Amino acid sequence: MLALHHRPERMLIPELAGHPAHLHIDLLPDWQGKGWGRRLMSALVDGLRAAGVPRLHLGMVSTNAPARAFYDRLGFVELAVADAGPVTYLGRDTSLLG
Ligand SMILES: CC(C)(COP(=O)(O)OP(=O)(O)OC[C@H]1O[C@@H](n2cnc3c(N)ncnc32)[C@H](O)[C@@H]1OP(=O)(O)O)[C@@H](O)C(=O)NCCC(=O)NCCS
Numbered sequence: 001m002l003a004l005h006h007r008p009e010r011m012l013i014p015e016l017a018g019h020p021a022h023l024h025i026d027l028l029p030d031w032q033g034k035g036w037g038r039r040l041m042s043a044l045v046d047g048l049r050a051a052g053v054p055r056l057h058l059g060m061v062s063t064n065a066p067a068r069a070f071y072d073r074l075g076f077v078e079l080a081v082a083d084a085g086p087v088t089y090l091g092r093d094t095s096l097l098g
Contacts, residue, residue: 021056
C-alpha cells in the first residue's frame with residue numbers, strides 16, 4: 001500500500017477520463033441495508049452535479065455481488081477498462097436524479 005501511495009498516477013486510467021469523479025463507500029455492518037447507502041450516494045451525486053461534474057466512477061472487487069446489486073440499483077453501468085484484473089469499474093451520469 002505504501003508503494004501505491006507514492007505512485008498516484010496509477011489512478012489515471014484513460015478509459016475513465018470521461019468520469020472524472022471517484023468514490024468509495026463502506027458502511028459498518030450495523031448501518032447496512034437501512035437506506036444510508038442510497039442517501040449518501042444521493043448527497044454525493046447532488047453535490048457533484050451542483051459543482052458541474054458530469055459523471056463519476058468507482059472500482060470494485062468483481063466478486064462483491066452485494067455491492068454490485070446496490071450499484072446496479074442506483075443506475076451504475078460497467079465501464080470497459082483494459083487489464084482491469086480483479087476490479088470492475090462502474091460509472092454513471094450525475095444528471096440522473098441522485
Ligand atoms: C454496499 C453498501 C454501500 C450499500 O449501502 P446500504 O446502505 O446497505 O444500501 P441501501 O440500504 O441504501 O440500499 C439502496 C438500494 O440498493 C438495494 N440493495 C442494497 N444492497 C443490495 C443487495 N445486496 N442486493 C440487492 N439489492 C440491494 C436496496 O434494496 C435499495 O433499493 P431501493 O432503495 O430502491 O429500495 C453497504 O452495504 C456497504 O457499505 N457494504 C459493505 C462495504 C462494501 O461492500 N462497499 C462497497 C465497496 S465497492
